[in-house]
Amino acid sequence: MNKSTGNHRGEAKAVRPPIRGVALDMDGLLFDTEKLYWTVGDTMLVRRGLRYCHDLQQRMMGRVGVNAMIQMKDFHGLDDRPEDLLIESEQLYQEQLSAGVQPMPGLSNWIELLVESEVPFGLATSSRRQFVDVIFENIPWRNALSFVLTGDDVTHGKPHPEMYLAAASKFSIEPAEMLVLEDSQNGCAAAVAAGAVTVAIPNAHTAGQDFTGVALIADSLADPRLHGLVVDQV
Numbered sequence: 001m002n003k004s005t006g007n008h009r010g011e012a013k014a015v016r017p018p019i020r021g022v023a024l025d026m027d028g029l030l031f032d033t034e035k036l037y038w039t040v041g042d043t044m045l046v047r048r049g050l051r052y053c054h055d056l057q058q059r060m061m062g063r064v065g066v067n068a069m070i071q072m073k074d075f076h077g078l079d080d081r082p083e084d085l086l087i088e089s090e091q092l093y094q095e096q097l098s099a100g101v102q103p104m105p106g107l108s109n110w111i112e113l114l115v116e117s118e119v120p121f122g123l124a125t126s127s128r129r130q131f132v133d134v135i136f137e138n139i140p141w142r143n144a145l146s147f148v149l150t151g152d153d154v155t156h157g158k159p160h161p162e163m164y165l166a167a168a169s170k171f172s173i174e175p176a177e178m179l180v181l182e183d184s185q186n187g188c189a190a191a192v193a194a195g196a197v198t199v200a201i202p203n204a205h206t207a208g209q210d211f212t213g214v215a216l217i218a219d220s221l222a223d224p225r226l227h228g229l230v231v232d233q234v
Contacts (some may be wrong), residue, residue, distance in 0.1 A: 023131070030107055149167055
């Protein structure tokens with residue numbers, strides 16, 4: 001069951017301070033990449049006579065590079081070095097990306113709203129920069145981003161708050177003045193720990209996770225309650 005100490009699928013405006021920057025996760029929030037990660041993880045484990053599963057996926061979400069592979073290694077007691085697992089996973093993911101990725105529902109209108117509102121927004125993703133560059137190669141609003149923070153830019157992955165503390169610093173604002181959109185438990189935990197106003201937008205892979213501390217659990221990027229958080233700033 002989803003948990004939240006904020007408004008559970010209700011109005012969030014009463015609990016938020018003025019929003020001066022919006023930090024966006026990428027995987028499963030802006031683009032439908034979680035199914036690609038699932039395919040990669042399952043392919044790796046099938047090669048070892050095992051299968052990928054929901055519990056392992058939850059452990060790995062938001063973690064950076066080798067740390068994500070440590071979760072896989074420990075979960076299944078693999079003999080592989082995490083560094084070798086990372087190389088294998090990145091090769092497989094690169095192959096998956098070659099077919100392109102689909103935007104999540106409501107993305108176009110959400111970005112249009114952010115641009116029109118003139119509230120600065122940036123990307124804060126655990127993905128490697130090389131993959132962010134591939135995904136954003138033909139994205140028309142790429143240059144509208146105030147910054148791009150990737151897993152290469154932090155030491156500690158989500159649920160550690162480092163990513164969102166860095167995002168607030170990029171905006172030159174306090175974390176409490178920043179709106180963060182996340183799809184996963186680890187991502188939301190990172191944003192909440194940083195002190196940001198956090199909105200969870202679960203997808204098919206993260207529905208049912210624990211979103212304790214978020215201000216709002218939105219239905220999608222098209223949720224009018226989410227749009228209201230930005231519109232009310234104008």
